[in-house]
Each structure stands twice: as C-alpha cells, then as structure tokens.
Amino acid sequence: MDTFAQLVILTLAAGTPLVFAALGELVTEKSGVLNLGVEGMMLVGAVVAFMVAATSGSPWLGILAGMGAGAATSLIFGAITLSLLANQVATGLALSLFGIGLSAFVGLDFVSVVIAGITPLSIGGLSDLPVVGQLVFGHNPLVYLSFALFALVQWFLYRSRGGLVLRAVGESPQSAHAIGYPVIAIRYAAVLFGGACAGLAGAYLSVAYTPLWVEGMVAGRGWIALALVVFATWKPWRVLAGAYLFGGVTLAQFQVQALGVAIPSQYLSMLPYLATIVVLAMISRDAVAIRLNAPASLGRPFHPAA
Amino acid sequence: MARLSLSGITKVYPSVVANDGIDLDVEPGEIHAVLGENGAGKSTLMKVIYGVVKPDAGTIRWEGREVAIASPARARKLGIGMVFQHFSLFETLTVAENIALALDAERARGDLPARIRDVSARYGLPLDPDRHVHTMSVGERQRVEIVRCLLQDPRLLIMDEPTSVLTPQAVAKLFETLRRLSGEGRSILYISHKLDEIRALCDRATVLRAGKVTGTCDPRQESSASLARMMIGGDLPHPEHREAHAGEPRLVVDGLTLPADDPFGTALNRIRLTVHAGEIVGIAGVSGNGQKELMAALSGERTVADAGVVRLMGAAAGRLDAEERRALGLAFVPEERLGRGAVPEMSLAENALLTAHRQGLVGHGFVRMDAVREYARATIAQFNVKAGGADAVARSLSGGNLQKFIVGREIRQMPKVMIAAQPTWGVDVGAAAQIRQALVDLRDAGVAVLVVSEELDELFEICDRLAVIAQGRLSDARPTRDTNAEEIGLLMSGSFSAMGSEP
Numbered sequence: 001m002d003t004f005a006q007l008v009i010l011t012l013a014a015g016t017p018l019v020f021a022a023l024g025e026l027v028t029e030k031s032g033v034l035n036l037g038v039e040g041m042m043l044v045g046a047v048v049a050f051m052v053a054a055t056s057g058s059p060w061l062g063i064l065a066g067m068g069a070g071a072a073t074s075l076i077f078g079a080i081t082l083s084l085l086a087n088q089v090a091t092g093l094a095l096s097l098f099g100i101g102l103s104a105f106v107g108l109d110f111v112s113v114v115i116a117g118i119t120p121l122s123i124g125g126l127s128d129l130p131v132v133g134q135l136v137f138g139h140n141p142l143v144y145l146s147f148a149l150f151a152l153v154q155w156f157l158y159r160s161r162g163g164l165v166l167r168a169v170g171e172s173p174q175s176a177h178a179i180g181y182p183v184i185a186i187r188y189a190a191v192l193f194g195g196a197c198a199g200l201a202g203a204y205l206s207v208a209y210t211p212l213w214v215e216g217m218v219a220g221r222g223w224i225a226l227a228l229v230v231f232a233t234w235k236p237w238r239v240l241a242g243a244y245l246f247g248g249v250t251l252a253q254f255q256v257q258a259l260g261v262a263i264p265s266q267y268l269s270m271l272p273y274l275a276t277i278v279v280l281a282m283i284s285r286d287a288v289a290i291r292l293n294a295p296a297s298l299g300r301p302f303h304p305a306a
Numbered sequence: 307m308a309r310l311s312l313s314g315i316t317k318v319y320p321s322v323v324a325n326d327g328i329d330l331d332v333e334p335g336e337i338h339a340v341l342g343e344n345g346a347g348k349s350t351l352m353k354v355i356y357g358v359v360k361p362d363a364g365t366i367r368w369e370g371r372e373v374a375i376a377s378p379a380r381a382r383k384l385g386i387g388m389v390f391q392h393f394s395l396f397e398t399l400t401v402a403e404n405i406a407l408a409l410d411a412e413r414a415r416g417d418l419p420a421r422i423r424d425v426s427a428r429y430g431l432p433l434d435p436d437r438h439v440h441t442m443s444v445g446e447r448q449r450v451e452i453v454r455c456l457l458q459d460p461r462l463l464i465m466d467e468p469t470s471v472l473t474p475q476a477v478a479k480l481f482e483t484l485r486r487l488s489g490e491g492r493s494i495l496y497i498s499h500k501l502d503e504i505r506a507l508c509d510r511a512t513v514l515r516a517g518k519v520t521g522t523c524d525p526r527q528e529s530s531a532s533l534a535r536m537m538i539g540g541d542l543p544h545p546e547h548r549e550a551h552a553g554e555p556r557l558v559v560d561g562l563t564l565p566a567d568d569p570f571g572t573a574l575n576r577i578r579l580t581v582h583a584g585e586i587v588g589i590a591g592v593s594g595n596g597q598k599e600l601m602a603a604l605s606g607e608r609t610v611a612d613a614g615v616v617r618l619m620g621a622a623a624g625r626l627d628a629e630e631r632r633a634l635g636l637a638f639v640p641e642e643r644l645g646r647g648a649v650p651e652m653s654l655a656e657n658a659l660l661t662a663h664r665q666g667l668v669g670h671g672f673v674r675m676d677a678v679r680e681y682a683r684a685t686i687a688q689f690n691v692k693a694g695g696a697d698a699v700a701r702s703l704s705g706g707n708l709q710k711f712i713v714g715r716e717i718r719q720m721p722k723v724m725i726a727a728q729p730t731w732g733v734d735v736g737a738a739a740q741i742r743q744a745l746v747d748l749r750d751a752g753v754a755v756l757v758v759s760e761e762l763d764e765l766f767e768i769c770d771r772l773a774v775i776a777q778g779r780l781s782d783a784r785p786t787r788d789t790n791a792e793e794i795g796l797l798m799s800g801s802f803s804a805m806g807s808e809p
Binding site: 161164165167168171172174175176177178179180181287288291292293296 | 395
C-alpha cells in the first residue's frame with residue numbers, strides 16, 4: 001500500500017476525535033457557555049457506544065447511543081449552569097470528574113469484550129485506484145462525517161441566521177434578550193450540540209478508532225479539544241488544522257518508537273499534546289483576532305431579570 | 307383614539323416600587339416626553355411598553371384594543387420600536403448583521419443592505435451596512451439603532467435618553483429626524499431628564515417622580531424651573547462658584563502619546579494639559595474618544611516609557627504606578643463605581659482602606675480595623691451617605707450614595723490633585739449637586755481638580771477652564787466664560803481648527 005496515503009489516513013484518523021469534540025465545544029462557547037466537561041462527556045459517549053455496539057452487534061447503533069449519552073451528560077451541565085446559574089467552570093470540571101468515574105464504573109464488565117468496529121471504507125474499484133484511491137476513498141466513514149460536521153458548523157455560524165443569533169447571544173446576552181431572543185433556550189441548544197459532538201468523539205474512539213473499551217481511554221483528548229478551541233481563536237478551520245497537527249504528531253511519535261530510538265516512551269507520548277499547544281499558542285497571539293472572535297460573555301451566567 | 311394608552315401600570319421590585327399606578331396616553335403623530343430623574347421609573351415603564359418587563363398590574367391599550375405585550379417580538383409586531391439608552395448593539399458584528407438580528411426572518415431576507423442605505427438616505431442618517439460596529443462612534447451607533455427601528459416601520463418609537471451621548475450639533479440633527487418622523491404620523495415617546503431639550507422638541511410631557519406621575523403638561527408653555535419642580539419636587543440646586551485663584555501647576559501632561567491597548571480602544575495623540583492648584587479643569591467629549599485611556603495614563607494604571615511626560619507636583623511620574631502616584635498626593639475617582647471605584651462585595655470600611663491606608667489605618671503591617679471603621683463612618687457622616695453603616699456592603703448602596711462615599715473617601719485624604727471621571731453619571735440630582743459642590747470646595751481649598759464628563763451643563767457649571775477630547779486628541783483648555791456650548795460641540799465632533807490646537 002502507498003505509504004503516503006497511509007500516513008494521511010492515519011493522521012486524519014488520529015485527529016478526528018478532536019475535530020468532533022472541539023467543533024462541538026466551539027459552538028457551545030460561541031453561545032457564551034464554557035463547558036469544561038468535554039473529557040467526561042467523551043468518556044460517557046465512548047462507554048455507552050461500546051456497550052450498545054457490543055450488546056446489539058451494530059456499531060452504528062453504538063455511535064448513535066454515544067451521541068445521545070454525550071448530549072444527556074451535557075444536559076446535566078445545562079440544567080445546573082443555565083437554569084440554576086451555577087458557576088460554569090466549577091460545574092464543568094465536576095462533570096469531567098463525574099464522567100471519568102461513571103464510565104469506569106459502568107464499563108467494568110466490558111473491558112475485555114471484543115466487537116466488530118466500524119472499519120475504513122473499501123469501495124470495490126474506487127478504493128483500488130492508484131494514488132487517489134486510498135487517499136480519497138480509504139478513510140473511516142466517520143472521518144467523512146467529521147468533514148461534513150466541519151462544513152455544517154462553518155456554514156451555520158457564518159452563513160445562516162441561526163448562527164448569527166448564536167454569535168449575538170454569545171457576545172451580549174443582555175442585548176439579545178432586549179431585542180427578544182430566548183437566550184437560555186439558545187444556550188441549551190448549543191450545550192446539547194456540544195454534548196452530542198463530544199459523545200460522538202468518544203464513540204469514534206471506542207467503536208471505530210480502536211474498537212475496545214479501556215478505562216480512561218479518551219486519555220486527555222477532551223482537554224486538548226478545549227485548548228484547541230481557545231488557541232484556534234474560535235475559528236472552525238483553525239480547529240481542524242490543530243486537530244490534524246495533533247494527529248500527525250501522534251503518528252510521528254509511534255514511528256519514532258517503532259524505529260527503536262532510545263527516548264523513554266513517556267516523553268514521546270507527551271509530544272502530541274505539547275506540539276499542539278505550542279503551535280496554537282504561537283498563532284493565537286493576535287489580540288485583535290481574539291477580541292473579534294472570542295464570545296465576550298463566555299463563562300458568565302445570564303439571568304433575564306438582571 | 308390614542309395610539310397607546312396605559313392605565314394603572316404598577317411594577318414592584320424587591321427593594322423598590324419602580325412604577326406605581328402610572329397612566330399615560332400617546333396620540334398619533336405626537337412627540338411625548340417622559341420626564342424624570344434617574345430612578346424615577348422611566349426606564350422600567352418603557353421596558354413594560356416594549357415587553358421586556360411584565361407589569362404586576364395595570365392595562366395597556368394599543369389603538370383602542372387591550373393587549374398583553376409579552377415580549378419585544380410582540381411589541382415589534384404591534385408596531386412599537388425602541389432605541390435603547392445603553393445601545394443593544396453587538397460590537398463584533400456588522401451594521402447589516404445587527405439590523406438583521408432585530409428584524410423578523412421575513413423582513414431580514416432580500417437585499418437588506420440596499421434597504422438600509424435607502425432608509426438611512428431618506429431620513430438623513432448616513433450608514434455603511436458593511437462596517438463593523440466596534441469601529442463606529444457613539445453617534446453612528448445611535449443611527450444604527452434608529453435605522454434598525456425604522457426598518458420595522460413602527461407607529462410608536464421609544465427613545466430612551468437618546469441625547470446623553472451626543473454633541474449639541476448631533477442633537478439638533480436628531481431632532482430634525484424626529485420631527486420628520488412625527489410629521490409622518492408616527493408617535494414618539496421621548497425619555498429624558500434634560501429640560502431644555504424637552505421644551506424644544508416635545509408636544510406634551512408626563513412627569514414621573516419616585517414611580518408616580520406628578521403631572522402632565524405642555525412643556526412649551528412651562529419654564530425649566532417649573533418642570534424641575536415637578537420632576538424633583540423642589541428647585542434645582544446650584545453650587546456656589548467663586549473666582550478661581552490658580553496657583554502653581556500640579557498636574558502637567560506634556561506630549562502624551564499612547565497606543566491603544568485594546569483593539570476597540572483609542573490611541574492618545576500628543577496630549578498636553580496643565581492643571582494648576584486651585585482650579586477645576588474640565589474635559590468634555592463624547593465617550594470612547596480616549597477618556598478611558600487618558601484616565602488610565604493619569605491614574606497610573608498604564609505607565610509611559612518617558613517619565614517626564616506626566617508630572618505630578620513637579621516630579622516626573624510617567625513610570626510610577628497608581629500606588630506611587632497616590633503617595634505623591636493624587637486622588638482618583640474612576641468612571642465605574644462598582645468594580646473599579648469600589649469592590650462590590652466588600653464593606654464600605656474595607657473599601658475605604660483600599661485607597662486611604664496612608665491615613666494611619668495600618669500599623670506595623672497590621673490593619674487597624676477600628677481606625678478603618680472610624681474613617682468610613684466619618685466619610686459617611688461628612689458626605690451624607692445613606693448607608694447601613696461602615697459595615698454595609700458597597701453593592702447595597704444606590705449609585706448616588708456609593709459615588710458620594712467614593713468621592714468622600716478620596717477628598718478626606720486631602721489630596722493635592724483630584725481626578726474625577728464622570729463623577730455624577732447615573733446619580734440623582736441631589737447627590738450630583740452635592741458631589742459638584744464637594745469638588746468646588748476642594749478647588750477653593752487649593753487642590754488641582756480635573757473632571758472628565760459627558761454632561762456639558764455640569765462642566766460649564768463647575769469648571770474654570772474647559773478642554774475637549776476627540777479621537778484621542780485634546781484641545782487647548784480655555785477659560786469657561788470665554789467659550790460656549792456651540793464651540794465645545796464643534797470641538798467634540800473633532801473639528802479642532804476652531805481652536806487651533808495643532809502645534
């Protein structure tokens with residue numbers, strides 16, 4: 001098989017969970033809500049997706065269940081912060097810890113279960129074409145889904161009326177309320193979307209990327225997704241670039257290990273996280289871009305009467 | 307038949323009755339003033355009409371039919387438009403996007419930019435639909451709000467304190483537009499506490515005091531004094547103002563140039579200013595023209611590389627921070643009372659300690675809590691602050707009382723230079739008069755006082771010399787008695803040639 005095509009396929013595969021989770025969080029944050037519970041929501045999504053896939057035998061049913069579980073987890077966050085006006089940072093952190101514990105607990109019986117995951121496409125004829133065959137048609141179906149999600153988010157935020165309203169709510173909930181938009185309902189929708197995306201990211205990990213369940217298998221990707229959104233200055237295409245950078249370095253790290261270089265593997269495992277943060281921190285130093293794209297009300301509770 | 311008729315509107319908040327049985331009728335084509343002090347209930351009443359706030363009692367009739375206005379969307383559907391006092395615009399969006407947000411989905415479709423240009427040309431309100439709001443001046447932003455309302459073709463337009471941020475010339479243009487609108491049969495509810503404007507513009511006035519209607523009149527038949535009596539239940543207080551005896555220069559700014567530290571901020575351009583002992587210098591200007599940046603550079607929140615650019619009592623102070631400048635004898639009253647002037651969650655005593663700790667409130671590194679409380683108590687007594695004692699939390703005070711406390715806290719430190727930014731913004735008439743008197747007394751005691759304000763009346767009342775800030779540049783300060791509102795207004799719009807401030 002063509003090694004270049006293989007590299008691209010593996011890079012995209014490694015970056016895809018970040019694309020899902022970070023795009024979802026981006027939409028949530030654009031509405032002015034900071035949900036730090038991505039890691040937890042991803043884990044809940046991963047374990048539920050795996051359990052449903054294992055019991056039903058249908059990995060796609062598992063993916064759907066994972067999305068639902070992620071959304072349900074985010075609903076807890078929404079109720080506590082949007083309806084009860086609790087602090088978003090504290091609630092989000094608690095949600096992550098809750099998700100880590102809950103997923104480990106309910107997933108106990110599934111640790112050594114083997115399932116048939118979602119495998120990369122193999123379209124007779126097309127995928128066998130030289131060069132482009134693998135490059136264009138050889139990805140996991142969920143990778144194509146992540147492209148679609150990117151296009152959808154980009155279109156929604158900057159081309160649709162709904163996206164305009166969402167950005168307006170994130171910038172000034174008071175003004176949006178004054179001209180008559182249901183701020184709380186819009187924020188709930190954004191939180192649920194973010195939760196479903198995080199669930200999908202987790203489901204991708206446990207059902208498609210490495211079809212198995214291991215406690216804590218999200219391994220900090222939720223936190224990286226959060227950092228991606230900030231460092232990408234809330235721009236979808238930069239989220240995409242950051243996610244694939246992470247994927248690429250993850251891959252390079254395995255290559256180096258395979259070559260038997262005498263660096264402790266722990267150091268190499270740190271690399272993708274470190275590289276992503278360093279690169280994104282460097283491109284995000286533009287104060288104007290941050291002021292123009294950052295949702296001004298991020299993390300602040302809103303009460304209509306106040 | 308009246309276009310809008312309110313009867314017995316009542317709205318009760320936990321601590322205050324904002325509206326108490328208010329009746330109000332607005333005829334078609336009428337410009338109707340609602341007059342009252344800050345806190346009289348004007349804004350609450352407008353929010354009731356616009357569906358932002360639900361009244362606890364009372365009925366609203368729109369063109370003869372009883373209606374319940376549950377939301378702003380419902381109000382707009384009826385034909386009610388509102389221009390807010392604090393603009394409800396989104397800074398990072400364009401003019402067209404801002405306007406689209408306020409329109410129904412059907413109305414927002416089609417060639418909106420073309421319609422914006424059309425309406426703005428028809429009413430003399432020039433606007434570029436593709437500009438981002440954060441690049442626009444306050445006057446331009448108000449145009450966006452008005453055009454946004456007009457695109458909804460309203461039959462009643464509510465204007466909430468529309469002139470508080472405009473130059474006198476911009477006010478004249480706004481009045482032209484409003485008269486044209488009323489000529490088309492649209493009704494206008496004009497909220498203000500400025501008596502001259504109401505007498506110049508409005509056909510009828512309803513006066514509110516403490517949530518109740520105290521009178522309805524034809525303002526053209528009334529004098530400012532008679533309107534004021536209805537509004538505050540007494541005569542307008544005026545501070546005593548004696549001739550200034552200016553002494554040595556205390557605060558000197560010589561060629562201060564400072565880039566904006568915020569993409570939405572204003573860069574300061576070669577600012578020169580001298581404040582002598584025993585005089586009050588005022589800086590007029592529409593907010594957002596560099597006042598915030600100038601205040602930060604003077605208070606020491608931002609330092610400048612060239613120490614000699616800011617001199618306090620003759621000492622180069624440009625590189626000193628806020629604490630070091632205070633040690634030299636500077637006192638500072640910032641624009642934001644809650645958050646910068648005072649810590650909202652802390653008691654008045656603790657807030658006093660924050661700037662007055664040099665007044666013997668700290669000994670051997672320990673806070674002397676008794677002395678701190680005594681200092682706060684003395685401030686409360688001397689400046690008639692209505693508060694539940696020295697341990698009351700800053701947030702619990704009304705705006706006027708908290709401002710009196712903050713000004714008092716600074717004055718009792720016996721400063722050599724006093725800088726006050728918008729000292730009476732959002733403060734009721736009585737407290738504002740007290741604060742102005744305190745500043746004048748300070749001047750008479752030989753202190754150099756610098757006041758930054760958007761209220762021209764206030765500046766003309768208390769200042770000995772006046773300068774104008776526009777687009778980050780400061781005009782020369784000239785004696786107040788040698789200038790007038792016209793000239794200051796021209797300078798506020800940035801036409802500095804009138805005063806020849808270019809070196």
